[in-house]
Amino acid sequence: MSGSLVLDSKMAAPTRRKDHHTLMSDSKTARTEDPSRRRRSHHDDEELVHFRIVRFMMESGIKLRMTSVPMATAAIIYHRFFSVCRLQDFDPYLIGMTAISLASKVEEEHLKIRDVINVCYRTRHKDKPPLESQTELADLRQAMASCELLIMRVLGFNVTKELPHKYLLHYLKSLGDWMDASVWNRTPIRDTAWAMLRDLYHGKVCLQHKAQHIAVAVLYFSLLCYGIEVPLNNQAETEWWKVFSDDISEEQIKNIIEQIMDVYDLEKRL
């Protein structure tokens, strides 16, 4: 669907007007000017930029008291947008902020636009005082409105995707009933699995695999970190992860785990 939409930078003009540059990142302008930087791998740089923006989105999400599911939807909208469009053409922070507001509408956990703008502005410009000018607020509101339409058009008005969260919770419930109660309560497997699920949205892993596969991989990873084994797993006919998602292999699970670890490595390079 999105291939049929032709986007040129003229269409991006509403989001690039001078007065909407309030969210523009300063380091980006510096980067394009420096010739030596261009020689470095484009791909890596872009990954880092996306990581930074999604980190910004996560921070804002926490301050807006968003739950995990709308946060994940926002990250997916962001990643899908930039898998189609080029990073240079748009202000990624604005896209990120709009993705948050869009996701809150999609997942029916509505946020007031004024709150979204206040928090995102504050998170982005930590050194400046919080937004006070009404004209600037109106400008940003306007920018967000046109940006929202832009994102919807790029994504072909298809902004929902099945998320792993539901699956992970059901898997945790089923697995928890089988595990030893003392081990299950004492070891923070559930919290860690949930944390990993939230964190992996910093990268593009979320777009590349089925929801059930991601959920199983995250649970496997969590159990592996704590060294906990599922009782009677080796004697069972079907292993527990095969039960949850029968079209996955252990190799695939390990691949996904490696990709998740790559996302954590990105933080180190920030």
Add this chain to the structure above:
Amino acid sequence: MDLSRRFSQGSLASPPTLGSPPTLGHLVDMTMMDVSATFHGSSLRARIQEEFGLSEMTVGNDTERAMSLFQQRMESFIVRKADVLFQTRATSHVRRTHAGKDEEDYYAVLPPLELFMAVPILPAKERFYKMVQSGDIVVGKIVSLKDFGFFVKLLCLTSGGARDIQDMDITALCPSSDLPSHGAHQRPIEYYHTNDIIQAVVKTVSAVDDRIVVSLKPNHLPQLLADVYLGIITSDDLPVHFRRSQDLQTSQASYDQLLQRVWGFSNPSNVAYLGEVLDIADKHPPSLMRGLHRCPFPQEDFAESLRQHQSSKWALACVGTGVQHFKAGRHVDAMQCLEKALTFDPENVEALVVRGALYANKNSLLRAMEDFAQALKLNPGHNNARKYMCDTLLARGKQLQEEGEDEEAMTAYQRALVINPHLQEASHALEQVRTKLENMKTVSQVDLTTETEEVPSELSFAQSSKEKLQKLLEVEGSSKDRSRHRKRSATEHRMRAQAFTAHPPAAPEDRPRPTRRCKPKLRYPITGLAPRLLLSEKEEKKEKTVQLKFG
């Protein structure tokens, strides 16, 4: 265990310095780390020791693992995130729910995992005997009745999770002593028959000889499940997961297929519900990332406080322009600005004080007092608010005195004195009123019928309020007066005189009545309350029209 732990306060609380490995504080659970190290092997153990400078951890039976690339990466990850992964935290308990009918659609209740995994029966049975504890609620079918009780073949567990025990042939005993009586005529045991399905609570489990004793008496129920029904149940009351596992035998669906089919899976709030049941705090979402790990954001950056801050800034700006308008005499615009300020921030103290002052100037003393009272409630130490409140109370007291409500005037003066005990004017006025009241009491006791004497005071009251009204409506009133009593020119006077002589004045009845637009004359008798009420109502109405017109 000889452990040396490096105590470092700063490492976990300070902003993430990525690149240098964090040092372990005293917040790490060593047993958890031990379990992990045992699982992964001695290389992980060595690395942890090396990284964190811990001496000799318990060297248990470490499984030796093939050192694949994946394993190496895994180990580096664990080591790097060790302080977050193994952080000591309170044990989080999964909520022990009773698998009742209510839970059925909150999320997808599925048959127990072991059914899908197809674990071998004997080890599973052993495990069951180890895991079952007193207080668990079981469902079983009566297989044989004896004098001392009956034997139940256990079908499933209904509390603390699903468990597939149907094929394990586990029988439990329910002694007669644990049966509730159902009537005076029969022994409790005669109430039950073979093949009845009953729900019972486990009383004791003896691990040695694998004996389970159940009871139907509610006093053996644990605290949390105290209202669960014990006794005979029908097949409709069987727990959902059991019924589904029965279906599974026939349909052979996979976990995923079953999940998609069950209605509870599409319930949009199942995420929230299961999150709560599994005790995963989404309010303070967990994270393994260094930057998000401990929610290091100050409270004033959150949405609500930013909004409040912004609203009060906007309100103050409006108050500023309002005050400027007020000083320049543009009361209309001032009031507009103030109203705007209060829509931004209804609890803004400055705005309330200025609006109160505006009201007081317009002689709407009651509204002024409301605003000042609210301002003082929000900020009792606001000097201007207190000063203005006192002034308004004094003015109100005087107004009440003029109206004759001396007692209320007294309360007004007393209130003023409460706010500012040093206000001399208030205390003088209070004294005046008090003495007057005492005098009046003595006077009224002497002379009761002085109706006519009331007349002049009422008339004078009418006069004074009329003057006040006129002062209020200087612009409007004067224009009206002008239209009614416009200055007649000389020629007009001559003409009127001629007309008068030509046509003598008509009888009073024929004289044209004044138009409605003029203020109607007092038609009510002087005595009684009516005129006073009428006029005060009119006063309020005039004020209201003033506000409506300009606000």
